[in-house]
Amino acid sequence: MPLLRPYRNALVLALALGIVATLASALQPLVVSSIVDGFRGEVSRIWIGTLIGLLAASSLLTGLRQLILQRTAERFAHETRAKIIDHLYRLDMAEVEGRPRADLVSRVTADVAHTRAILSSGLVEIATSGITIAVSIVMMGIIDPVLLLVTVIVVTGLLAAVVMLGRRTRPAGLSMQHSIGQLAAELSRGLSGLRMIRASRATDREVASAIRHSQDVLGHGRIAASLKAAIQTLTGVAVQLLLIVVVGVGALRVAADAITIGDLSAYMMYLLYLAAPIGMFGSILSLLGEAFGALTRIQEVLKLKTEKDKPETGSTGGPESSTDQMGTAGPDDDSTDAIFRFEAVHFTYPGTNGAGKPENALEGVDFHIPRGATTAIVGPSGAGKSTIFALLERFYEPTSGRILFDGRDVRTVSRDELRSQLSYVEQDAPVLSGTVRQNLTIGNHALSDDACAEALVRVNLAADRDAAVALLDRQVGELGEQLSGGERQRLAVGRAFAVGSPVLLLDEITSNLDSRNEEVVQEVLNASGPDRTIVIIAHRLATVQSADTIVVVDEGHVVAQDTHSRLLRSSELYRGLAERQFLDA
Numbered sequence: 001m002p003l004l005r006p007y008r009n010a011l012v013l014a015l016a017l018g019i020v021a022t023l024a025s026a027l028q029p030l031v032v033s034s035i036v037d038g039f040r041g042e043v044s045r046i047w048i049g050t051l052i053g054l055l056a057a058s059s060l061l062t063g064l065r066q067l068i069l070q071r072t073a074e075r076f077a078h079e080t081r082a083k084i085i086d087h088l089y090r091l092d093m094a095e096v097e098g099r100p101r102a103d104l105v106s107r108v109t110a111d112v113a114h115t116r117a118i119l120s121s122g123l124v125e126i127a128t129s130g131i132t133i134a135v136s137i138v139m140m141g142i143i144d145p146v147l148l149l150v151t152v153i154v155v156t157g158l159l160a161a162v163v164m165l166g167r168r169t170r171p172a173g174l175s176m177q178h179s180i181g182q183l184a185a186e187l188s189r190g191l192s193g194l195r196m197i198r199a200s201r202a203t204d205r206e207v208a209s210a211i212r213h214s215q216d217v218l219g220h221g222r223i224a225a226s227l228k229a230a231i232q233t234l235t236g237v238a239v240q241l242l243l244i245v246v247v248g249v250g251a252l253r254v255a256a257d258a259i260t261i262g263d264l265s266a267y268m269m270y271l272l273y274l275a276a277p278i279g280m281f282g283s284i285l286s287l288l289g290e291a292f293g294a295l296t297r298i299q300e301v302l303k304l305k306t307e308k309d310k311p312e313t314g315s316t317g318g319p320e321s322s323t324d325q326m327g328t329a330g331p332d333d334d335s336t337d338a339i340f341r342f343e344a345v346h347f348t349y350p351g352t353n354g355a356g357k358p359e360n361a362l363e364g365v366d367f368h369i370p371r372g373a374t375t376a377i378v379g380p381s382g383a384g385k386s387t388i389f390a391l392l393e394r395f396y397e398p399t400s401g402r403i404l405f406d407g408r409d410v411r412t413v414s415r416d417e418l419r420s421q422l423s424y425v426e427q428d429a430p431v432l433s434g435t436v437r438q439n440l441t442i443g444n445h446a447l448s449d450d451a452c453a454e455a456l457v458r459v460n461l462a463a464d465r466d467a468a469v470a471l472l473d474r475q476v477g478e479l480g481e482q483l484s485g486g487e488r489q490r491l492a493v494g495r496a497f498a499v500g501s502p503v504l505l506l507d508e509i510t511s512n513l514d515s516r517n518e519e520v521v522q523e524v525l526n527a528s529g530p531d532r533t534i535v536i537i538a539h540r541l542a543t544v545q546s547a548d549t550i551v552v553v554d555e556g557h558v559v560a561q562d563t564h565s566r567l568l569r570s571s572e573l574y575r576g577l578a579e580r581q582f583l584d585a
């Protein structure tokens with residue numbers, strides 16, 4: 001009901017039109033009865049005119065009601081889609097990760113399409129049908145209570161059977177929507193890894209697996225189809241049976257002079273009015289079953305947590321309470337001028353407890369990122385380096401401890417403000433499908449072609465301005481697959497340059513380290529100055545050596561923070577990394 005509230009005006013209007021149309025229809029049998037009983041070789045023109053008028057009015061109003069309902073259903077579908085889309089893009093990272101994206105997509109597309117039935121052929125239709133049934137029953141009762149009693153007994157028995165079957169359509173509809181969502185997820189998984197699947201000679205297996213999902217849809221579809229067929233057959237038989245019984249009993253009543261032929265004609269017309277909604281009842285119920293099944297899936301998504309962007313005021317460790325036990329933070333007493341400071345930060349990815357992995361991705365992490373300098377983060381694979389970036393961007397919140405930005409607890413800064421200060425260049429697929437220009441201007445649509453071209457030249461994607469402008473309309477393919485790994489990352493660095501945020505977070509690419517990519521990293525490092533802070537997850541010795549400070553991470557701990565030469569002396573782990581792990585060491 002809350003879902004339908006915004007459409008109540010249209011629904012009430014449709015209902016009102018339905019009622020008037022029903023009344024216009026309900027009068028027609030009375031006119032027909034008068035014509036039949038009063039027939040003396042000639043038919044009165046007034047009665048004929050009245051009949052035509054009633055017929056035209058009821059048809060016109062019914063058409064208008066349908067138009068309003070169908071258009072309202074489309075509006076409902078669009079607004080529901082808009083609501084889910086808005087919700088999906090703002091979902092908490094923990095809710096998105098680990099959930100098949102294609103299933104989420106199918107909730108916006110297929111499920112919403114099914115819910116239209118709630119408005120177009122559902123509730124108002126049921127209400128008007130109810131009114132038609134009620135009016136018909138009253139009129140039939142006035143004409144002949146005995147015939148009505150016979151009718152009611154037959155109809156009640158059959159309706160009870162239809163409702164019992166109808167109850168099972170909602171779970172059947174829900175299972176079918178779920179299996180369609182799973183099929184979509186399976187296809188998206190396969191199609192996004194097509195190269196790997198072919199290279200692994202797994203095409204046949206993957207095709208078979210996707211077809212198995214399609215068979216699941218078939219299985220659930222068959223159950224829904226059987227229910228639909230059973231309901232429709234039952235209602236069809238019901239209507240025929242009803243007609244036979246009423247004609248039989250009616251003929252006896254006419255023979256016994258209890259009613260006239262005109263009465264029987266009118267009664268039969270009311271019976272047909274009654275039969276039409278009863279006949280439709282079955283298909284409306286199965287449509288509604290699917291629609292409410294789809295609605296359940298939509299509501300599941302709408303209940304998922306989103307990223308709230310309200311800064312928390314007065315949270316523990318906020319600016320007011322920042323004279324903490326460690327004595328490190330606070331806007332006024334920060335002697336190192338750290339733009340970011342991690343204080344005793346613990347972090348566990350949601351849902352990873354007891355999953356066989358180390359529980360904490362970060363454990364009691366303390367370090368700082370100096371303003372206007374370059375900080376390199378180094379450590380073995382899985383140490384927690386990317387997790388540090390995820391926390392800097394506030395994709396996740398620390399499980400305990402705090403992160404200070406400019407001396408303020410990040411929880412007291414809105415995500416929007418925080419992210420406006422950061423440019424994040426990820427290692428993998430940092431490019432979206434579309435043109436080069438769309439990728440460069442994603443953070444700032446007002447960016448001029450000149451600014452875009454300059455950024456492209458700076459990251460070595462074009463030799464000069466003209467070549468760069470020509471490149472702006474090039475399509476990069478789904479997730480930038482028409483670019484090489486190195487080109488993808490250079491484009492992402494170009495985006496960061498074009499936007500010009502004060503802090504650049506760069507996860508250095510480990511592959512495609514040709515000289516052009518290395519020059520770009522060097523260019524990034526040179527960009528560090530009093531106004532630009534660079535944090536780089538570094539995999540090459542040259543990058544590390546150019547950094548002002550190096551943070552060494554191991555198994556979720558920050559084990560040291562110092563300069564290259566001092567770390568070589570003081571940190572065994574760092575010495576080992578320098579000797580064995582840096583790509584160009």
Ligand SMILES: Nc1ncnc2c1ncn2[C@@H]1O[C@H](COP(=O)(O)OP(=O)(O)OP(=O)(O)O)[C@@H](O)[C@H]1O
Nearest residue numbers: 097349352357361380381382383384385386387388
């Ligand atoms: N989204 C996630 N959900 C659950 N666990 C995760 C997630 N991302 C990373 N982890 C786990 O957290 C730990 C730290 O991962 P992280 O990506 O920060 O490592 P890393 O140092 O960046 O590694 P690499 O150099 O290989 O990229 C790992 O054990 C990893 O399996």
